[in-house]
Amino acid sequence: MEIIRVEKLSKNYKALKALDEVSFSIKEGELFGLLGVNGAGKTTLIRILSGLAKKSGGDAVVDGHPLSEIDEIKKIIDISPQETSVAMNLTVKENLFFFESLYGSHDEEYFNKIVDSFSLKEILNKRAKTLSGGWQRRLSIAVALISKPKILFLDEPTLGLDVLIRRELWKIIKSLKGETTIVLTSHYLEEIEALCDRVAILSSGHLLDIGTVEEIKEHAKVNSFEEAFVKIVGGDIK
Amino acid sequence: MKKVILFAKRNLTEMIRDPLLYIFCVGFPIFMILMFNVILHYIPDGQSPIFYEKSLIPGIVMFSYSLLMLMSSLLISKDRQSAFLKRLFSSPLKAYQFILGYLIPFIIVGLCQTVICIVSGYISGLISGRGFVDFGNACLLFIEMLPMMVICISLGMIFGTILNDKSSPAVSSIFICASGILGGAWMPLDTMGNFEKACGFLPFYESTYLGRCITGATHTPIDEATTLNPVIYNFSDRGTLYLALMIAYMVVLVSLSLFAFTNKMKKDIS
Numbered sequence: 001m002e003i004i005r006v007e008k009l010s011k012n013y014k015a016l017k018a019l020d021e022v023s024f025s026i027k028e029g030e031l032f033g034l035l036g037v038n039g040a041g042k043t044t045l046i047r048i049l050s051g052l053a054k055k056s057g058g059d060a061v062v063d064g065h066p067l068s069e070i071d072e073i074k075k076i077i078d079i080s081p082q083e084t085s086v087a088m089n090l091t092v093k094e095n096l097f098f099f100e101s102l103y104g105s106h107d108e109e110y111f112n113k114i115v116d117s118f119s120l121k122e123i124l125n126k127r128a129k130t131l132s133g134g135w136q137r138r139l140s141i142a143v144a145l146i147s148k149p150k151i152l153f154l155d156e157p158t159l160g161l162d163v164l165i166r167r168e169l170w171k172i173i174k175s176l177k178g179e180t181t182i183v184l185t186s187h188y189l190e191e192i193e194a195l196c197d198r199v200a201i202l203s204s205g206h207l208l209d210i211g212t213v214e215e216i217k218e219h220a221k222v223n224s225f226e227e228a229f230v231k232i233v234g235g236d237i238k
Numbered sequence: 239m240k241k242v243i244l245f246a247k248r249n250l251t252e253m254i255r256d257p258l259l260y261i262f263c264v265g266f267p268i269f270m271i272l273m274f275n276v277i278l279h280y281i282p283d284g285q286s287p288i289f290y291e292k293s294l295i296p297g298i299v300m301f302s303y304s305l306l307m308l309m310s311s312l313l314i315s316k317d318r319q320s321a322f323l324k325r326l327f328s329s330p331l332k333a334y335q336f337i338l339g340y341l342i343p344f345i346i347v348g349l350c351q352t353v354i355c356i357v358s359g360y361i362s363g364l365i366s367g368r369g370f371v372d373f374g375n376a377c378l379l380f381i382e383m384l385p386m387m388v389i390c391i392s393l394g395m396i397f398g399t400i401l402n403d404k405s406s407p408a409v410s411s412i413f414i415c416a417s418g419i420l421g422g423a424w425m426p427l428d429t430m431g432n433f434e435k436a437c438g439f440l441p442f443y444e445s446t447y448l449g450r451c452i453t454g455a456t457h458t459p460i461d462e463a464t465t466l467n468p469v470i471y472n473f474s475d476r477g478t479l480y481l482a483l484m485i486a487y488m489v490v491l492v493s494l495s496l497f498a499f500t501n502k503m504k505k506d507i508s
Contacts, residue, residue: 050328051327051328051507052324052327052328052506052507053507053508054507054508071330074328074329074330075330077328078328078329079325079328080325081321081324081325082321083320083321083324084320084321085320085321085322085324085325086322087248087252087322088252088320089251089252089255089256090248090251090252094248094251098244098248099329101240101244102241102244102245102326102329102330102331103329103330127255
């Protein structure tokens with residue numbers, strides 16, 4: 001069953017077309033990747049779907065609600081933006097509690113599950129500003145999940161993190177598969193290849209290809225995902 | 239209302255965990271009271287009534303609000319810079335809930351500042367033997383200062399909304415200087431003729447003047463006659479005009495801050 005349907009969605013910033021009539025759909029429980037180089041339109045797309053930007057044309061339906069019903073959509077989604085966005089002077093526990101309470105009431109069992117999944121138990125009483133960048137990012141994703149969203153948008157979740165922390169975050173994201181629909185943007189090919197059920201490749205606001213990693217390799221008639229990406233996006237640039 | 243309280247609680251926690259709050263909003267006003275007591279020690283009796291508690295405390299309270307303006311502008315601009323607000327914009331929080339969530343902790347801190355300044359003035363007056371005000375007038379002074387507090391919070395919200403976390407403290411510091419000089423807290427504006435009248439069109443001096451009417455402070459002596467028979471600040475002189483102007487400033491600045499915040503929020507989601 002599809003949970004997000006994007007129909008000819010466009011976004012213009014004055015003369016710049018950040019998104020140009022993009023259409024696709026995402027199934028419930030899917031881990032869907034948006035792949036593209038910088039400026040491809042990935043972040044713009046999830047900003048529109050999460051109510052952080054207005055569309056210029058087309059529409060999208062999220063869990064049965066068109067974008068005009070954004071207040072309803074906001075109740076079932078959460079986003080972890082590119083930048084770490086937690087309250088720095090609050091402790092880890094207070095951050096989790098704050099975001100959980102914004103969306104509903106406290107659920108002790110689920111709260112503990114998130115704390116365990118993200119290995120936050122040891123640092124529950126530490127202030128966010130005292131944590132390292134990797135732990136802050138981990139907390140940033142945890143607070144996005146604490147509200148039990150039906151759909152979670154992860155915008156470049158591992159950007160700027162070292163390879164070990166990135167692998168740990170992959171494990172956590174993988175463990176969420178099936179429970180929550182996840183839309184993940186990245187320009188790391190290996191991240192998309194390791195995590196996503198399906199991928200949409202964007203370039204300069206256009207949707208160039210969509211499918212599983214294997215299907216995309218078949219479309220490009222190459223053996224590696226990197227070659228496929230370069231062939232598809234490189235062709236578009238030319 | 240639950241979401242407003244939740245957001246307000248977060249903002250209050252952020253503020254009370256920031257050491258700047260204690261330095262600027264609590265420590266600095268108390269330091270000023272102590273400093274003027276030391277200065278008074280070296281000035282012959284009766285020559286500088288502006289430094290007596292009855293004159294000084296309304297000015298210090300007014301000045302302390304300008305530091306609250308700095309704190310409020312810093313909190314909002316930092317939230318905007320850190321993408322924390324961006325994330326909250328995708329949550330079910332509404333624009334009015336954001337505004338109330340910011341206003342409530344600023345008001346709580348402001349009220350605490352007022353109490354601290356008045357109590358410090360009372361203790362200082364008790365120790366020095368110059369006296370301050372009775373409980374009734376202290377309460378009246380507390381109420382009279384509220385519009386100035388709201389004015390400064392509104393200014394802080396405007397600066398925090400339209401400026402970034404580097405430029406908002408810079409612009410706030412201009413207003414802090416303005417309130418220190420044009421508010422007449424420690425400058426005898428009442429000896430400066432037309433300059434005092436000009437300052438009377440700004441909310442800083444208006445709140446100080448009205449506060450001094452309540453405490454029964456005396457004007458700075460300008461000749462032998464006024465030294466021998468000090469002239470008390472009188473509400474009937476300019477009180478009504480100053481009160482009306484101060485309330486007008488409050489209404490305009492509150493409206494402007496609401497407009498600025500909601501407008502910025504809309505722009506960020508465009």
